Amino acid sequence: xxxxxxxxxxxxxxxxxxxxxxxxxxxxxxxxxxxxxxxxxxxxxxxxxxxxxxxxxxxxxxxxxxxxxxxxxxxxxxxxxxxxxxxxxxxxxxxxxxxxxxxxxxxxxxxxxxxxxxxxxxxxxxxxxxxxxxxxxxxxxxxxxxxxxxxxxxxxxxxxxxxxxxxxxxxxxxxxxxxxxxxxxxxxxxxxxxxxxxxxxxxxxxxxxxxxxxxxxxxxxxxxxxxxxxxxxxxxxxxxxxxxxxxxxxxx
Amino acid sequence: xxxxxxxxxxxxxxxxxxxxxxxxxxxxxxxxxxxxxxxxxxxxxxxxxxxxxxxxxxxxxxxxxxxxxxxxxxxxxxxxxxxxxxxxxxxxxxxxxxxxxxxxxxxxxxxxxxxxxxxxxxxxxxxxxxxxxxxxxxxxxxxxxxxxxxxxxxxxxxxxxxxxxxxxxxxxxxxxxxxxxxxxxxxxxxxxxxxxxxxxxxxxxxxxxxxxxxxxxxxxxxxxxxxxxxxxxxxxxxxxxxxxxxxxxxxxxxxxxxxxxxxxxxxxxxxxxxxxxxxxxxxxxxxxxxxxxxxxxxxxxxxxxxxxxxxxxxxxxxxxxxxxxxxxxxxxxxxxxxxxxxxxxxxxxxxxxxxxxxxxxxxxxxxxxxxxxxxxxxxxxxxxxxxxxxxxxxxxxxxxxxxxxxxxxxxxxxxxxxxxxxxxxxxxxxxxxxxxxxxxxxxxxxxxxxxxxxxxxxxxxxxxxxxxxxxxxxxxxxxxxxxxxxxxxxxxxxxxxxxxxxxxxxxxxxxxxxxxxxxxxxxx
Numbered sequence: 001x002x003x004x005x006x007x008x009x010x011x012x013x014x015x016x017x018x019x020x021x022x023x024x025x026x027x028x029x030x031x032x033x034x035x036x037x038x039x040x041x042x043x044x045x046x047x048x049x050x051x052x053x054x055x056x057x058x059x060x061x062x063x064x065x066x067x068x069x070x071x072x073x074x075x076x077x078x079x080x081x082x083x084x085x086x087x088x089x090x091x092x093x094x095x096x097x098x099x100x101x102x103x104x105x106x107x108x109x110x111x112x113x114x115x116x117x118x119x120x121x122x123x124x125x126x127x128x129x130x131x132x133x134x135x136x137x138x139x140x141x142x143x144x145x146x147x148x149x150x151x152x153x154x155x156x157x158x159x160x161x162x163x164x165x166x167x168x169x170x171x172x173x174x175x176x177x178x179x180x181x182x183x184x185x186x187x188x189x190x191x192x193x194x195x196x197x198x199x200x201x202x203x204x205x206x207x208x209x210x211x212x213x214x215x216x217x218x219x220x221x222x223x224x225x226x227x228x229x230x231x232x233x234x235x236x237x238x239x240x241x242x243x244x245x246x247x248x249x250x251x252x
Numbered sequence: 253x254x255x256x257x258x259x260x261x262x263x264x265x266x267x268x269x270x271x272x273x274x275x276x277x278x279x280x281x282x283x284x285x286x287x288x289x290x291x292x293x294x295x296x297x298x299x300x301x302x303x304x305x306x307x308x309x310x311x312x313x314x315x316x317x318x319x320x321x322x323x324x325x326x327x328x329x330x331x332x333x334x335x336x337x338x339x340x341x342x343x344x345x346x347x348x349x350x351x352x353x354x355x356x357x358x359x360x361x362x363x364x365x366x367x368x369x370x371x372x373x374x375x376x377x378x379x380x381x382x383x384x385x386x387x388x389x390x391x392x393x394x395x396x397x398x399x400x401x402x403x404x405x406x407x408x409x410x411x412x413x414x415x416x417x418x419x420x421x422x423x424x425x426x427x428x429x430x431x432x433x434x435x436x437x438x439x440x441x442x443x444x445x446x447x448x449x450x451x452x453x454x455x456x457x458x459x460x461x462x463x464x465x466x467x468x469x470x471x472x473x474x475x476x477x478x479x480x481x482x483x484x485x486x487x488x489x490x491x492x493x494x495x496x497x498x499x500x501x502x503x504x505x506x507x508x509x510x511x512x513x514x515x516x517x518x519x520x521x522x523x524x525x526x527x528x529x530x531x532x533x534x535x536x537x538x539x540x541x542x543x544x545x546x547x548x549x550x551x552x553x554x555x556x557x558x559x560x561x562x563x564x565x566x567x568x569x570x571x572x573x574x575x576x577x578x579x580x581x582x583x584x585x586x587x588x589x590x591x592x593x594x595x596x597x598x599x600x601x602x603x604x605x606x607x608x609x610x611x612x613x614x615x616x617x618x619x620x621x622x623x624x625x626x627x628x629x630x631x632x633x634x635x636x637x638x639x640x641x642x643x644x645x646x647x648x649x650x651x652x653x654x655x656x657x658x659x660x661x662x663x664x665x666x667x668x669x670x671x672x673x674x675x676x677x678x679x680x681x682x683x684x685x686x687x688x689x690x691x692x693x694x695x696x697x698x699x700x701x702x703x704x705x706x707x708x709x710x711x712x713x714x715x716x717x718x719x720x721x722x723x724x725x726x727x728x729x730x731x732x733x734x735x736x737x738x739x740x741x742x743x744x745x746x747x748x749x750x751x752x753x754x755x756x757x758x759x760x761x762x763x764x765x766x767x768x769x770x771x772x773x774x775x776x
Contacts, residue, residue, distance in 0.1 A: 007651035007682045008517055037462075050462040062459055064466070065438075068682060072743075080743035085649045086680040087435055088721035089424035089473060090728055090736060091765050094743050096469040100462065105746070114682055117517070144381055144490050145591055146432075180519055183597055191593040227460075234461045240453050245465045251749045 011112045014045035030115040033060040048108045051100030056150040064099045072106030104249040119179035127174045127201040138199045151177040153222035175219045280331040285322045292320045296364040299351040302644040310697045315357035317364035324369045326482045334450030340757045345476035347419030350411035353729025359763040384485045387418025403488045406433030423727030424473040430678045432523040444483035448755040476761040492589035497619025500584045500611035508582045511609040513652045516681045524587035525679040532673040533583040565693035572667045585619045642700045643691040648715045649724040651683035658718040665710040685724035736766025
């Protein structure tokens with residue numbers, strides 16, 4: 001594993017698991033800001049081959065955005081790689097075609113990924129909206145204004161009850177979490193709270209660190225279920241689309 | 253005025269073959285949608301590439317198409333491509349003609365497919381914040397239509413008045429606010445593409461579909477060589493509640509880069525971050541106190557017009573030594589857009605970072621001046637050519653750890669032949685783009701062309717050697733075609749096979765993006 005602390009990049013062999021990589025980065029003060037849908041012990045190679053969605057993707061992008069360079073081993077022994085650059089305009093993107101392309105384009109043996117400083121502070125809140133529509137409107141407004149939260153999920157009442165008696169009135173409660181530099185997290189806190197109240201929500205903060213940790217695990221679990229559901233609901237590709245995929249994959 | 257003529261191997265559409273093609277085109281399209289006229293062919297025989305500008309001023313259009321056609325819907329595009337495939341006639345998709353890499357030159361003649369009549373907004377979904385638009389839509393008109401609904405695409409290339417949405421997609425364009433909104437490839441949600449054989453494909457968003465090849469990525473940036481993009485769906489944003497701009501002086505490029513890097517890596521997401529090197533700073537700021545319209549090229553132009561620089565530009569080494577004595581200060585322009593609740597905090601955190609690197613806060617003046625004149629530069633090059641100079645821009649990109657090396661290497665090699673200035677922009681957490689501008693002077697077209705080619709060859713060579721990408725957002729066209737395989741390495745073989753598979757007749761914009769003008773086995 002090689003970390004470029006100037007460009008905030010890590011170059012790593014693809015046979016590492018995401019959890020190992022994240023742990024090692026955490027030790028050095030960094031994070032991937034990537035949590036795949038099947039989170040336990042998935043290999044980086046599988047994440048890239050399958051283009052596994054990122055739980056924090058609304059803010060930090062998918063694995064295809066977080067990955068800056070891939071190295072692809074070919075059956076003839078040659079290795080392909082895209083140029084190491086934040087962006088380029090030299091034709092189609094080999095990297096983005098390879099990520100999610102199975103192993104049609106070779107075996108991804110190494111990748112360079114973006115890394116982030118571990119956040120100075122994290123915040124978490126619960127918001128109870130009287131109606132589902134208001135919750136949706138709140139989330140849509142965040143997305144529209146380019147201020148989405150990296151982690152959110154609708155939580156069922158039974159998980160919320162032990163913490164907040166007053167929340168028993170709701171069927172579901174929206175859990176949100178965001179992180180970054182202290183000043184920014186505080187600015188966002190004020191904005192999110194004001195917006196939630198404006199949209200008819202009741203805001204509950206979670207200050208205790210211990211409580212937050214437990215909640216975070218629940219929040220992740222429900223957020224993962226949400227993404228999984230999205231993936232399952234995907235529309236079928238058109239026959240023309242499928243045919244072209246087969247054609248492109250057959251070239252090699 | 254000099255008369256304009258075509259030169260070289262191109263044959264005007266004469267004889268039986270030409271007549272048959274024209275008649276078949278007129279069966280697909282109305283009479284007024286097909287033109288074999290010289291006036292049209294000459295108009296479409298060039299783009300905004302500097303060499304093409306030199307040729308025009310010498311009375312030449314070297315690569316005109318044989319016909320210009322204006323389809324009005326996707327089915328017409330499909331029928332034209334189907335015909336062209338059958339008869340093996342080249343087809344060159346054309347948008348606003350504002351490309352700078354020779355990407356629309358009709359190297360083998362053929363049909364110029366101007367998509368500007370396909371300029372409708374087909375769907376505007378304010379709930380999903382998505383807009384579906386035809387690719388001939390002009391960039392500025394598109395933005396204005398979105399603004400009327402309180403929306404923005406967030407894409408503001410300096411060519412916005414001329415460029416089309418299809419052109420944006422064809423060359424992976426970047427706008428001036430790319431640090432916040434991303435490049436065009438970050439905005440696309442779906443595409444409609446017509447393949448060489450006329451097949452129409454709709455490619456949706458597969459971001460949330462694991463194990464599915466994202467075919468959009470094949471066509472975005474393909475410069476019309478793999479298919480013709482007729483429609484795109486884009487993510488749009490609400491107009492920002494507020495904008496804020498600041499200017500800072502740094503004592504040298506290195507300090508400015510450190511500040512820029514930290515601003516990006518601490519997640520401040522400015523809409524604009526531009527750092528000018530000393531010469532670019534000198535020229536940019538020399539105009540700021542004046543009231544009249546203009547931009548940094550104006551003083552440069554006045555200077556050149558007086559002919560004082562012509563002898564110097566013939567001796568670039570001497571010029572380089574002189575510019576080395578310039579004050580080393582560098583101007584940074586920072587802009588933020590977004591919510592009133594968040595923008596002021598971002599500005600103050602950016603000010604803290606700049607202060608840490610001893611940046612001198614100049615207030616909002618330089619940023620507002622830049623904002624007012626941000627598109628002017630693209631329209632100010634022409635007078636330089638009238639005076640016999642040549643000028644061009646080279647936009648490369650790399651990671652932060654490599655950016656100073658790349659800047660020095662490319663500047664050094666170009667500086668041997670011309671005056672060179674640069675700014676750093678399109679910043680990301682992991683790196684940025686470097687935008688070099690060079691200006692040269694030689695006594696005649698032949699000499700100018702020769703040195704222009706040398707500058708490009710040496711500049712791109714230095715870029716590849718230093719590990720940068722040869723293009724951040726202008727694309728490849730014919731200008732950088734030779735260096736495509738250098739940048740792609742062995743992966744280019746796959747791209748070549750893909751081209752052969754999707755376009756076996758090599759009719760789609762032949763000779764661009766590093767693909768051959770003629771298949772190897774047909775070269776006799």
